[in-house]
Amino acid sequence: MKRPTLKDVAKAASVSTAAVSYVLNGKHEKVSGETLERINNVIKSLNYVPDYSARSLVKNQSRLIGIVIPQTEKHAQLILENPWYSEIISGIEGKLRKYGYHLLLSGVNQGESYLDLLIQRNLDGAIIMGIYPEEFYEGLKKIKIPIVLIDSYINDSYFYRIGIDDEYGGYLATKYLIDRGHTNIGMITGAIRREGVVEKRFLGYKRAIRESNLFYNPDYVFEDSMSYDHGVAAGHRIASAFPEITAVFATADMIAFGLIKSFTDEGIRTPDDISVIGFDDVFMSRMFLPPLTTVRQDIKKKGVIAAERLLSLIGEAGDDDNGQSEDLRETILPLEIVERGTVIRRGNGQSLTETEHGRG
Amino acid sequence: MKRPTLKDVAKAASVSTAAVSYVLNGKHEKVSGETLERINNVIKSLNYVPDYSARSLVKNQSRLIGIVIPQTEKHAQLILENPWYSEIISGIEGKLRKYGYHLLLSGVNQGESYLDLLIQRNLDGAIIMGIYPEEFYEGLKKIKIPIVLIDSYINDSYFYRIGIDDEYGGYLATKYLIDRGHTNIGMITGAIRREGVVEKRFLGYKRAIRESNLFYNPDYVFEDSMSYDHGVAAGHRIASAFPEITAVFATADMIAFGLIKSFTDEGIRTPDDISVIGFDDVFMSRMFLPPLTTVRQDIKKKGVIAAERLLSLIGEAGDDDNGQSEDLRETILPLEIVERGTVIRRGNGQSLTETEHGRG
DNA sequence: TTGTACGCGTTATCAC
DNA sequence: GTGATAACGCGTACAA
Numbered sequence: 001m002k003r004p005t006l007k008d009v010a011k012a013a014s015v016s017t018a019a020v021s022y023v024l025n026g027k028h029e030k031v032s033g034e035t036l037e038r039i040n041n042v043i044k045s046l047n048y049v050p051d052y053s054a055r056s057l058v059k060n061q062s063r064l065i066g067i068v069i070p071q072t073e074k075h076a077q078l079i080l081e082n083p084w085y086s087e088i089i090s091g092i093e094g095k096l097r098k099y100g101y102h103l104l105l106s107g108v109n110q111g112e113s114y115l116d117l118l119i120q121r122n123l124d125g126a127i128i129m130g131i132y133p134e135e136f137y138e139g140l141k142k143i144k145i146p147i148v149l150i151d152s153y154i155n156d157s158y159f160y161r162i163g164i165d166d167e168y169g170g171y172l173a174t175k176y177l178i179d180r181g182h183t184n185i186g187m188i189t190g191a192i193r194r195e196g197v198v199e200k201r202f203l204g205y206k207r208a209i210r211e212s213n214l215f216y217n218p219d220y221v222f223e224d225s226m227s228y229d230h231g232v233a234a235g236h237r238i239a240s241a242f243p244e245i246t247a248v249f250a251t252a253d254m255i256a257f258g259l260i261k262s263f264t265d266e267g268i269r270t271p272d273d274i275s276v277i278g279f280d281d282v283f284m285s286r287m288f289l290p291p292l293t294t295v296r297q298d299i300k301k302k303g304v305i306a307a308e309r310l311l312s313l314i315g316e317a318g319d320d321d322n323g324q325s326e327d328l329r330e331t332i333l334p335l336e337i338v339e340r341g342t343v344i345r346r347g348n349g350q351s352l353t354e355t356e357h358g359r360g
Numbered sequence: 361m362k363r364p365t366l367k368d369v370a371k372a373a374s375v376s377t378a379a380v381s382y383v384l385n386g387k388h389e390k391v392s393g394e395t396l397e398r399i400n401n402v403i404k405s406l407n408y409v410p411d412y413s414a415r416s417l418v419k420n421q422s423r424l425i426g427i428v429i430p431q432t433e434k435h436a437q438l439i440l441e442n443p444w445y446s447e448i449i450s451g452i453e454g455k456l457r458k459y460g461y462h463l464l465l466s467g468v469n470q471g472e473s474y475l476d477l478l479i480q481r482n483l484d485g486a487i488i489m490g491i492y493p494e495e496f497y498e499g500l501k502k503i504k505i506p507i508v509l510i511d512s513y514i515n516d517s518y519f520y521r522i523g524i525d526d527e528y529g530g531y532l533a534t535k536y537l538i539d540r541g542h543t544n545i546g547m548i549t550g551a552i553r554r555e556g557v558v559e560k561r562f563l564g565y566k567r568a569i570r571e572s573n574l575f576y577n578p579d580y581v582f583e584d585s586m587s588y589d590h591g592v593a594a595g596h597r598i599a600s601a602f603p604e605i606t607a608v609f610a611t612a613d614m615i616a617f618g619l620i621k622s623f624t625d626e627g628i629r630t631p632d633d634i635s636v637i638g639f640d641d642v643f644m645s646r647m648f649l650p651p652l653t654t655v656r657q658d659i660k661k662k663g664v665i666a667a668e669r670l671l672s673l674i675g676e677a678g679d680d681d682n683g684q685s686e687d688l689r690e691t692i693l694p695l696e697i698v699e700r701g702t703v704i705r706r707g708n709g710q711s712l713t714e715t716e717h718g719r720g
Numbered sequence: 721t722t723g724t725a726c727g728c729g730t731t732a733t734c735a736c
Numbered sequence: 737g738t739g740a741t742a743a744c745g746c747g748t749a750c751a752a
Contacts, residue, residue: 003479006747016722021748030721047502049479053416054746057727062413064464083644086446093467102477104424105465107453117462119363119409142407228647257647264649284443287588287617289624289649366729376740381730392738414728417745 004046013042024050062122065096065310066104068114070130082226082254083282084299085129088150091303092127099316115139125310128152131196146313148306153195160313161330162306166197169295169335170204173249173277176337178212181346182247182275185209188234188259189251190226198226201251201279220245231258238274239266246346247275253285256292260342271344281338290341297335305331364406373402384410422482425456425670426464428474430490442586442614443642444659445489448510451663452487459676475499485670488512491556506673508666513555520673521690522666526557529655529695530564533609533637536697538572541706542607542635545569548594548619549611550586558586561611561639580605591618598634599626606706607635613645616652620702631704641698650701657695665691 056062108114125146222234250256256278278294285292416422468474582594610616616638638654645652
């Protein structure tokens with residue numbers, strides 16, 4: 001026995017397909033109480049489940065939300081091994097499911113036709129993370145579905161954006177180190193791309209340094225990829241070539257983990273010999289040893305809010321909490337420093353002005 | 361201007377819809393070279409993208425693979441914050457995308473109609489992780505789509521299974537500790553459910569202990585949830601109530617992290633005072649400090665293989681490597697111990713028979 | 721309440 | 737050998 005269709009239900013209940021459809025869509029005013037019940041019984045006994053493809057075809061909505069994740073150059077796989085993505089997806093999925101939407105997860109091979117996915121599947125909306133070339137966004141606009149951008153600084157009122165104040169975050173982290181007596185502060189980061197989150201954090205870093213009349217030394221900026229491995233590599237370089245650095249700002253917690261690992265291997269203790277502050281507060285950060293001091297953003301909430309925004313755009317009123325419509329185009333989530341165990345006040349009261357250098 | 365349809369293309373190219381369809385589906389033998397080119401040009405210029413809903417309707421295949429993740433009781437959100445899931449999904453997604461399939465990600469609220477998802481969306485197949493009540497599997501069988509179960513011990517030849525030998529893994533871990541002189545070995549674990557992976561690991565633990573003529577003490581088994589928090593809680597209990605325990609086997613790396621954390625807080629050093637071995641080797645394990653000794657399973661590969669198996673069931677010949685059809689119903693991936701920094705030989709040569717106890 | 725045209729793409733049938 | 741016609745798959749919603 002194959003899957004029953006609406007037609008089968010209609011036949012079994014001796015009614016028209018229209019009647020069944022009405023019942024399915026809750027248009028009870030179109031159906032008498034008796035037939036309603038009869039149809040419902042048949043649906044149950046036949047185990048009928050409507051076909052979303054057919055529905056999507058006629059209603060032009062699929063109850064499907066796409067979520068697009070960038071690929072790094074290096075990995076063919078999804079970037080999901082970055083816990084940051086896992087957490088945010090977790091938030092998105094939970095919210096969407098509550099409203100009867102499903103989640104289509106897809107990475108994009110760069111240079112590929114990312115957009116076809118959104119069209120082919122008749123997606124009702126999409127959440128896009130990461131940063132892409134300009135044309136990508138131009139293409140997105142042509143498909144006219146609601147789109148929420150996460151962590152994008154694209155200045156285009158067409159899109160809805162959820163993000164944080166990355167510049168401020170970078171400032172916050174760096175200032176935090178400065179306030180604790182550090183003057184030679186390194187920054188370890190992924191690729192600094194124009195208008196990307198990393199660039200903003202970098203800007204914040206520089207602002208804090210300048211504002212405190214410290215010397216900005218470009219050599220202290222270690223730019224490569226947003227990865228643990230980069231953290232490891234940078235840590236070794238700092239250990240061997242920059243002994244004067246007493247604190248580092250890692251623009252992602254994953255990088256911080258790598259840093260601390262290589263410092264440890266080099267016999268440099270965190271935070272006793274060198275302080276480290278991260279960014280993100282992925283859930284592993286509190287589990288790390290020592291627990292990572294970091295700039296916290298509420299990642300899961302970011303996902304939830306992105307989903308809510310999308311739902312309300314689609315007309316599902318997904319906004320549970322606020323609902324006040326300020327400028328919905330852009331939502332900036334708060335940031336805060338979580339003080340844990342990887343930053344220490346330098347010099348411990350005694351001025352280091354004489355030597356000015358040296359972790360040793 | 362709205363989205364162009366196949367009909368639009370046909371009109372613009374002055375051909376029938378059939379011709380366009382042929383081109384789309386690579387049935388070039390049905391179309392002359394000239395029209396082929398013309399149609400292709402129109403497709404490009406119109407930016408035509410076929411609608412999968414319509415296609416799904418007629419072909420009864422959606423190029424959509426479902427992936428079902430269980431929810432724990434505690435979390436409303438996806439369990440994605442467990443890196444284990446992230447990694448395996450990463451593997452699955454990469455493989456599927458390569459073959460033009462998309463991934464539908466969904467958690468299941470327990471007791472809910474998980475199955476509707478699979479039917480509604482006309483999924484071509486599904487990958488199911490975790491363990492569910494019996495009825496669930498019965499329901500699955502009624503939908504007649506290929507299904508790959510990950511880490512399930514359901515004994516039903518209807519399903520295809522990918523897993524590891526959990527019993528052996530538990531044995532391996534415990535034996536490893538025993539071989540290093542430990543005799544009082546705790547086991548910290550998530551819920552031990554009948555025929556679940558955890559039960560198997562538990563069985564392995566007991567076998568190793570008995571085989572070595574050690575005393576199996578049920579008090580040494582701390583069962584709760586597969587979580588970091590449980591590790592923390594268990595660690596504190598061990599510290600305060602079971603000083604004689606010198607080594608613990610955590611049935612998941614996440615638990616191990618929690619254990620080590622609470623040990624550290626209690627002033628108990630790992631591995632100097634107590635040894636810890638984990639299970640899984642999630643990517644964080646090598647990053648942890650100290651790096652976690654653990655039973656490694658190749659998580660991402662598990663995902664890749666699950667995807668391959670599914671693809672080949674669907675008829676996409678997803679098996680890149682082997683292809684030899686042994687008993688494809690069940691694939692057991694290898695396990696190995698990764699020696700890192702959290703297990704130490706006990707007693708360091710000197711016999712402890714006198715005291716027999718004490719991490720002191 | 722029902723009949724039915726419609727949405728979009730596929731494919732079997734048939735014609736040139 | 738090419739390619740057009742039309743029925744079909746499933747559910748929706750308007751006209752009757």
